[in-house]
Amino acid sequence: MxxxxxxxxxxxxxxxxxxxxxxxxxxxxxxxxxxxxxxxxGSTAMLHAADAAIELAARDLSQVxxxxxVLTGARQSSFTDGAPxxxxxxxxxxxxxxxxxxxxxxxxxxxxxxxxxxxANSRERPWGANNPRWRLYAFGPMERLTQFxxxxxxxxxxxxxxxxxxxxxxPSTDAASDAPGHGIVRIHAEAFGRxxxxxxxxxxxxxxxxxxxxxxxxxxxxxxxxxELRQTVP
Numbered sequence: 001m002x003x004x005x006x007x008x009x010x011x012x013x014x015x016x017x018x019x020x021x022x023x024x025x026x027x028x029x030x031x032x033x034x035x036x037x038x039x040x041x042g043s044t045a046m047l048h049a050a051d052a053a054i055e056l057a058a059r060d061l062s063q064v065x066x067x068x069x070v071l072t073g074a075r076q077s078s079f080t081d082g083a084p085x086x087x088x089x090x091x092x093x094x095x096x097x098x099x100x101x102x103x104x105x106x107x108x109x110x111x112x113x114x115x116x117x118x119x120a121n122s123r124e125r126p127w128g129a130n131n132p133r134w135r136l137y138a139f140g141p142m143e144r145l146t147q148f149x150x151x152x153x154x155x156x157x158x159x160x161x162x163x164x165x166x167x168x169x170x171p172s173t174d175a176a177s178d179a180p181g182h183g184i185v186r187i188h189a190e191a192f193g194r195x196x197x198x199x200x201x202x203x204x205x206x207x208x209x210x211x212x213x214x215x216x217x218x219x220x221x222x223x224x225x226x227x228e229l230r231q232t233v234p
Contacts, residue, residue, distance in 0.1 A: 045152050046199040047228065049142055049191040053156040054203050056145070057138050057187055058221040061160070061205065067185060070137060070160050072172045077138035077158070079145070084136040091141050091153035092194035098136060098157060105134040105159060105188060129169040132161030132186055142191075152193070159188040163204060183207035184224070200229040 060077040061070065069075040076084060085099040100110035107113035108122065118131055125131040138158040142151040162171040165181035175182040187203045208222035 043197070043199065046154060046191045046193050046197060047201070049152050049154050049156060050189045050199045050201045052142075052145070053138065053158045053189040053191065054187055054201060054223075054226075056156075057158040057160065057189070058205055058223070060138065061185070062221045067174050067183075068172070071133070071135065071162055071174065071185070073135040076136070079138045079140050079156075081140040081144065084139065088139070088141075088155055090155045090192050090194065091143060094192070094194060094196065096155055096157070096192045098139060101157070101190070102134055102136055102159065106132075127164045130162075130164060130166055130171055132164065133171045134159040134161045134188060152191075154194075155192040157190050157192070161186045161188070202227055202229055 056079055057077055060079070061067070064070060064075065073084065081088070085102065087095050087097050089095055097110070103110055103113050107117040107120070108124070109117075118125075118133065119129050120131075121128055136157065137160040138156070140156060142154050142156050145151060162174065163181050163184040163186050165184065166175045166179065168175060168179070174185075177183075184204060184206045187201075187205055189201045189203070191199045193199075203223055204225040206222045206224050208220040
């Protein structure tokens with residue numbers, strides 16, 4: 001009789017352990033599913049934030065008659081929060097070094113770039129003297145954009161550079177009106193979020209004409225290409 005009671009006790013312990021493990025597994029699965037859903041939702045929101053930064057830059061560029069002032073860095077967007085460089089705080093925690101990020105885009109390192117380094121050929125920058133010279137154009141926390149009632153806690157930054165079609169060896173000046181690449185710029189937009197999260201987009205913008213009829217054609221922007229970059233700067 002005591003042997004049967006011993007076996008029954010062992011069976012109860014085994015069943016209890018099995019059910020406990022099963023319950024813990026279900027709890028973990030639900031937790032991981034919610035975590036993955038939250039990460040996906042946050043990642044998608046960051047992507048939309050970077051896209052909004054491109055739209056913002058396109059709006060301001062459409063009001064600039066001469067893009068050379070933008071390509072030289074002499075002119076910034078209406079959306080800025082100080083000098084075009086330095087360290088900024090990211091809403092929700094963390095910082096972003098705008099100067100280091102600009103340098104990394106221009107020569108692949110965080111410190112200041114020399115002309116030779118910016119002209120060097122690489123897989124990402126194979127155009128030599130026509131390599132883009134990225135200039136910080138629009139930057140600031142998304143909460144400063146009044147268009148959003150519930151802005152994402154992130155920091156937006158947009159860089160502008162000449163497009164690679166030009167072969168004039170002067171990436172700080174737009175091509176002549178009859179030359180390839182005239183009226184075209186490249187846009188690099190990043191959304192920096194909490195815990196090091198980041199989404200990066202690049203687009204190619206060209207001048208366009210809106211309206212019809214004599215005197216009704218106003219400056220505009222046409223998006224010629226748009227892509228997400230999966231590999232971002234550190």
